[in-house]
Amino acid sequence: xxxxxxxxxxxxxxxxxxxxxxxxxxxxxxxxxxxxxxxxxxxxxxxxxxxxxxxxxxxxxxxxxxxxxxxxxxxxxxxxxxxxxxxxxxxxxxxxxxxxxxxxxxxxxxxxxxxxxxxxxxxxxxxxxxxxxxxxxxxxxxxxxxxxxxxxxxxxxxxxxxxxxxxxxxxxxxxxxxxxxxxxxxxxxxxxxxxxxxxxxxxxxxxxxxxxxxxxxxxxxxxxxxxxxxxxxxxxxxxxxxxxxxxxxxxxxxxxxxxxxxxxxxxxxxxxxxxxxxxxxxxxxxxxxxxxxxxxxxxxxxxxxxxxxxxxxxxxxxxxxxxxxxxxxxxxxxxxxxxxxxxxxxxxxxxxxxxxxxxxxxxxxxxxxxxxxxxxxxxxxxxxxxxxxxxxxxxxxxxxxxxxxxxxxxxxxxxxxxxxxxxxxxxxxxxxxxxxxxxxxxxxxxxxxxxxxxxxxxxxxxxxxxxxxxxxxxxxxxxxxxxxxxxxxxxxxxxxxxxxxxxxxxxxxxxxxxxxxxxxxxxxxxxxxxxxxxxxxxxxxxxxxxxxxxxxxxxxxxxxxxxxxxxxxxxxxxxxxxxxxxxxxxxxxxxxxxxxxxxxxxxxxxxxxxxxxxxxxxxxxxxxxxxxxxxxxxxxxxxxxxxxxxxxxxxxxxxxxxxxxxxxxxxxxxxxxxxxxxxxxxxxxxxxxxxxxxxxxxxxxxxxxxxxxxxxxxxxxxxxxxxxxxxxxxxxxxxxxxxxxxxxxxxxxxxxxxxxxxxxxxxxxxxxxxxxxxxxxxxxxxxxxxxxxxxxxxxxxxxxxxxxxxxxxxxxxxxxxxxxxxxxxxxxxxxxxxxxxxxxxxxxxxxxx
Numbered sequence: 040x041x042x043x044x045x046x047x048x049x050x051x052x053x054x055x056x057x058x059x060x061x062x063x064x065x066x067x068x069x070x071x072x073x074x075x076x077x078x079x080x081x082x083x084x085x086x087x088x089x090x091x092x093x094x095x096x097x098x099x100x101x102x103x104x105x106x107x108x109x110x111x112x113x114x115x116x117x118x119x120x121x122x123x124x125x126x127x128x129x130x131x132x133x134x135x136x137x138x139x140x141x142x143x144x145x146x147x148x149x150x151x152x153x154x155x156x157x158x159x160x161x162x163x164x165x166x167x168x169x170x171x172x173x174x175x176x177x178x179x180x181x182x183x184x185x186x187x188x189x190x191x192x193x194x195x196x197x198x199x200x201x202x203x204x205x206x207x208x209x210x211x212x213x214x215x216x217x218x219x220x221x222x223x224x225x226x227x228x229x230x231x232x233x234x235x236x237x238x239x240x241x242x243x244x245x246x247x248x249x250x251x252x253x254x255x256x257x258x259x260x261x262x263x264x265x266x267x268x269x270x271x272x273x274x275x276x277x278x279x280x281x282x283x284x285x286x287x288x289x290x291x292x293x294x295x296x297x298x299x300x301x302x303x304x305x306x307x308x309x310x311x312x313x314x315x316x317x318x319x320x321x322x323x324x325x326x327x328x329x330x331x332x333x334x335x336x337x338x339x340x341x342x343x344x345x346x347x348x349x350x351x352x353x354x355x356x357x358x359x360x361x362x363x364x365x366x367x368x369x370x371x372x373x374x375x376x377x378x379x380x381x382x383x384x385x386x387x388x389x390x391x392x393x394x395x396x397x398x399x400x401x402x403x404x405x406x407x408x409x410x411x412x413x414x415x416x417x418x419x420x421x422x423x424x425x426x427x428x429x430x431x432x433x434x435x436x437x438x439x440x441x442x443x444x445x446x447x448x449x450x451x452x453x454x455x456x457x458x459x460x461x462x463x464x465x466x467x468x469x470x471x472x473x474x475x476x477x478x479x480x481x482x483x484x485x486x487x488x489x490x491x492x493x494x495x496x497x498x499x500x501x502x503x504x505x506x507x508x509x510x511x512x513x514x515x516x517x518x519x520x521x522x523x524x525x526x527x528x529x530x531x532x533x534x535x536x537x538x539x540x541x542x543x544x545x546x547x548x549x550x551x552x553x554x555x556x557x558x559x560x561x562x563x564x565x566x567x568x569x570x571x572x573x574x575x576x577x578x579x580x581x582x583x584x585x586x587x588x589x590x591x592x593x594x595x596x597x598x599x600x601x602x603x604x605x606x607x608x609x610x611x612x613x614x615x616x617x618x619x620x621x622x623x624x625x626x627x628x629x630x631x632x633x634x635x636x637x638x639x640x641x642x643x644x645x646x647x648x649x650x651x652x653x654x655x656x657x658x659x660x661x662x663x664x665x666x667x668x669x670x671x672x673x674x675x676x677x678x679x680x681x682x683x684x685x686x687x688x689x690x691x692x693x694x695x696x697x698x699x700x701x702x703x704x705x706x707x708x709x710x711x712x713x714x715x716x717x718x719x720x721x722x723x724x725x726x727x728x729x730x731x732x733x734x735x736x737x738x739x740x741x742x743x744x745x746x747x748x749x750x751x752x753x754x755x756x757x758x759x760x761x762x763x764x765x766x767x768x769x770x771x772x773x774x775x776x777x778x779x780x781x782x783x784x785x786x787x788x789x790x791x792x793x794x795x796x797x798x799x800x801x802x803x804x805x806x807x808x809x810x811x812x813x814x815x816x817x818x819x820x821x822x823x824x825x826x827x828x829x830x831x832x833x834x835x836x837x838x839x840x841x842x843x844x845x846x847x848x849x850x851x852x853x854x855x856x857x858x859x860x861x862x863x864x865x866x867x868x869x870x871x872x873x874x875x876x877x878x879x880x881x882x883x884x885x886x887x888x
Contacts, residue, residue: 059368059417060775062325066372066413067379068314073405074380076307079387080296081397083232087292093172094288095268096275098126098258101284104609104616104672115141116673117245117254122279126258129278131266137255139165139244143581143706144237145738146189147206147213148197153738159233160580163209165244171225177201178220181240188220188238192230206735207237209247210707212586213735233388250673250707316544318416319486320769323493323537325364325420329357330427330530341432350429357428361421362414369413376409377401450529451498458491465831469838485831489540492827496532496539504531504819511811516804519795520811531816534780538820538864539827541769542857545762546828547835549850552759554836556752557846559689563748566633566690569603570722571729572747573712575739576754582607583738584708590623592732593712598720603627604709606701611670612694613659619669620692621701623709625650631713634691639663639683649679650695652687669696674703689843714741773820774868781813781872793879802877809873814865821861825854 091097100118123137144163148154155161166180166188178201181187187207189199199205201221206213222238223229230236238244245252262271268287276285286294343353381399388396464484508521575583587604594602604623609616626642628634628650634641637653644650649669651661661667661681670676677700685691701707716725722743729741742750796805829849836847 059364059371060772062318062365062368062413062417063372063375064772065314065318065416066369066409067375068310068317069412070373070376070405070409071379071383072307072310072314072376073402073408074377074399075310075383075387076304077400077402077405078380078384078397081400082384082388083296084292085397087232087295091288091292091295093170093261094259094291095262096260096272097286097288097291098122098260098275098279099256099284101282102672103670103674103676104611106609115256117249117251117256118283120253120255122283123255123258125278126260126275129271129275131263131271131274132260133263133266134261136167136259137165137241138167138257138259139163139241139248139255141248141256143209144235144248145208146193146197146199146235146237147208147737149199149203151737153208154193154197154235156233156235159230159235161235162237163207163244163248164236164238165241166238167241169222173222173224176221176223178218181219181238181243184240184243185214185216186219186240187216188222189218190230190234190236191221191223192233193235193237194218194221195229196235207247208584208736208738210250211247212588214247250702314412316540316766316769317772318412319489320537320540320772322416322420323533323540323773325361325417326423326533329361329421329424330533344432353429354425357421357425358418361417361425365414365417366410368417369410372413373401373406373409376405380405450494454491454494454496454498456491457487457494461485461487461489461491465834469835488827488831489536489543492539492823493532493536496536496823497528500528500532500535500819503822504815507815507818507822508811511815514804514807515800516807517811519800520808521815523808523812530780531819534777534816535820535823538770538773538777538817538861539823541766541773542821542824542861543828543831544769545766546825546850546854546857547832548762548766549759549853550829550832550848551835551839551844552755553848553850554832554846555839555844556755557848558844560748560752561846562689562843563751564744566688567631567713567744567748568633568715569601569631569713570716570744571714571726571741572744573714573729573733573739573741574710574747574750576750581706582710584706584710585712585733585736585739587623587709589729589732589736590709590712593714593729596725596728598717598725599714600717600720601627601630601715603631603713605711605713606698606704606706606709607692608672608704608706610672610694611668611676613667613669615659617655617694618692619671619694619696619700621696621698621704623698625695625697627713627715628685628691628695631715632688632690634685634688637684637686639681641683641685644682644695644697646697646699647677647679648682648697650683650685651681652691652693653684654687655693656681656684669694669700671700671703672705673707712741770864774817774864777813777817777865777868778871780816781809781869782875796879805877806869806873809876810866810869813869813872814862817861817865817868818858821858825857829854 100116103116120137123135126132126135140162141164142160142162145153145155145161168180169175175188176191178188187205189197194200197205199218201218203218204215205218207216216239224231239247242252245254249256260271260275262268268289272285272287276283279285343356344350377399384396384399461484464480464487466484468480468484505521508517511517512521573585573589577583590602590604593599601624606621606623608619610619611617612619622628625644628641629636638656639650641650649667651659656662661684663681663684665681666678667681668676668678679696687693701709714725714729716722726741726743733739733741796802800808833847833849836844
C-alpha cells in the first residue's frame, strides 16, 4: 500500500504542488514572525548590553506616572544634585556621574525641517566626556551654553557638520546652537538603537531637558575593585531611600530590552493573525484538491478495495499523501519564512534609523510552528476526502461514473448551525458581554461565520452561478462554461469560499475604517467652531508641539476672536491612569468644542480647580465640590476641586486642568492650537500671519478646519493600506485555488473535452469555455466576500456606536473595483488550464479512461 501511495503521489506532482503552495505561504508568515521577533529581540539585548556596559549600578527617581510602551517615552523625574553627593559618599562607589537624559531634543536639519527618528527616542543629554563607549569622531566637547555635540547618525540625517549653526527644540522654544563635535560609539557605530542624540553642557541640559537647574535624572556608578554590583546596589538603595530605583547595569539592560520586546510581541501577533487567515484560505484549497483527486481516483481506489485493501488502508493512503505534501510545504515555508523574517528585520532596522542587527537566528518556535502548522492544516483538510475515499464500494470499479452528486441537506443544516454559532459569538463580543475574552470571542465569531457561510455556499452556488453565467451565454463556449461552473456545487463553493474569505476581510475592514473616518469627520465638522487649527503629524512617541508665545501673538492679530492652546498628558487622577488636558483658554471648551455644562461653571478655572466630563463624573462618583488628587509627570501630587462638569463627547477630554498645570506635563508646550475668527474675517487674511509666527516651530503648521479634519481622518488610510497589502496574500492563495480547481477539472474531463473537440469545438472556443468557468467562479467568490464583509463590517459599526462611530459607510466604489478585479483574476487563473485544455489530443482524449 505504501508503494502504491508513493506512485500515486508522484503521478500527481503538479496538482499537489499547487495545493502545497497555500501551505507554504501560510507557514512562511508563521515562521517569519518568529524569526523576526527573535532577531530583533537579540538585537535589542545586544544594544542595551552595550549601552549600559560601563555602568555597574544606576540610580533614577521612580516615575510619577508609569507609561506603556505605546504611550510615549517614560519621563524619569529630576532629582536634586544633592542626591549625587549622597551616592558618592556610599562606601564601595569608585565613581558617580550625574546624568541628564530625556527624550524631546529635536534638531532642525539643513533643509529647515525637524530631523525625525520614526520610533527611536531623540535624546537631549549632558556631555560627560569620552568613554570606552562614546568616542568623538570630530571636534571637541561643548564648553559654552550655545554649543552642542551630536551623534554621527543625527549629523548624517540632518546633513550638518562641525561648525554649523542649527536650531534645537526642547522643553523651551527653538534655540540656536553651534555644533562643536560629532561622536560615535565603539565598534564604529553611528548610534545606539537608532536614537538621535544631542549633548549640551550640564547646566544647559538641566534647564532645557529637565526644566530645573542643579538637577539630574540618573546617576551612573562604577564600583570599586572587589565590590560586587549587587552589594553596591543594595548599599546605594539604602542610602538614597525608597523614592528611587536602584539597579545594576545588567538589570537595567534587561529591563530596557524587555520593554521593547513587549511591543514586538504585539507586532508578532499581528503577523500570526494574517498567517491564520492565509492558512484558513489554504485549507479550502487543500480540501478541494484532495476531494477532486479522490473523485478522479474512484475506480482506482475501488479496485484497491476489490483486491483486499481495507477502509483504514485507503484512509491511510490519502492521509499519507497529505503528510508528504505538508512536510514538503513546511520545509519550503520555513525557508521562505527565514528569508521574509530577515527582510523584515532589515527593513525595521533601516526604518528605525540604522539599528544594528544581531545575527539572523532560527528559534525552535519557528521550526516547531512551521512543521506543526503545515502538517496539521494539510492533514485536517485531507481527512474528509480520506473518509469519503474509504467509503467507495468495490463495485465502483466496474462503473464509469465517478461519484454522483450527493444531497445538500446535511451540509446546509451544518452550515446554518455553524453560522448561527458565529453570529452568537459576534453578538456576544461586540456588545461587550464577553468580559476579558472579548477579542477571542470576536475572532471566534468571525471564524465560525466564515466556515458557516462556506458550508452554505453550495446551496446558493447553482442559482447564483447560473445567473452570473447568463452574461456569457450568448455563445456556445459561454453556455458550456456556464454549465460547467454549476455542475458541481460543492467544488465551486469551496473554490469560491477561498476567495470569499480574503475579499470579505478586506471589505469588512474597509467598511469599519471608512465609517470611522466619516464619523470622525462629521463629528469634527459639527463640533469644532474654529476656522484655523495649528497641529502637526505625529511620527513617533512624542507629538509635535510649538512655542506657547505663538498663542498670545495670534490673539493679537486683527480679526481673531479666540485662541486656545491644547496641552495633553497621561496622569494619575484619583489613583487611576487618565488622559488629562489643559487649555490656555478654558472658555474654548464651550465656545470652540461646543461642550455643554451639566453642573457648575465650565468657562473658567482657578489654579486649584478642574473640570470633568459627565462620563468621568458618573464612573468615579464625582460632583461639583469633589476633591481629587492628581499626580502629573513632573512635580508633586496636588489636590484639585471639581468646579464644573460638561457633557461627554468624542472630542472632549475626560479631565481638564488649569493652564498652569501644563508646566508639569511631559510636554509642557501646546500640541494643538485652535483659532476662532470674528464674523466677516477671512481665513486667507489671517492664515499667513499665523504661519509667520510658526517659523520657529517647524514641526507644526496652520491649516483651515477642513484641511485639519481631513489630515486627522486620513491617518486611518495608512492602516487600511497595510491591512489590504497583508490580506492580499489570502487572495493570492485563492487565485491558486481557482487555477488548481480548473487544472484538475480539465484532467477530470479529458474524455469530455476530446468529444467536444471531435464534434467541432475549436481550440479558441475551448479556451473561452474554461475562461468563462473561471470568471464565473471568481466573481461568485467576490460577490460572497463583498456581501459577507459588508455584513460583518456593518455589525461592528453598529456595536461601536457608543464609541462615536455613528455613520455606516459602504465603499461602493471599492466593491465595484473588487468585482472587476475578480473577473480579471478569473481570466488570469484560466490561462494555464485553458491552454492545457486546448492542447488535448482529440483521439487520445476520446480513448482516455
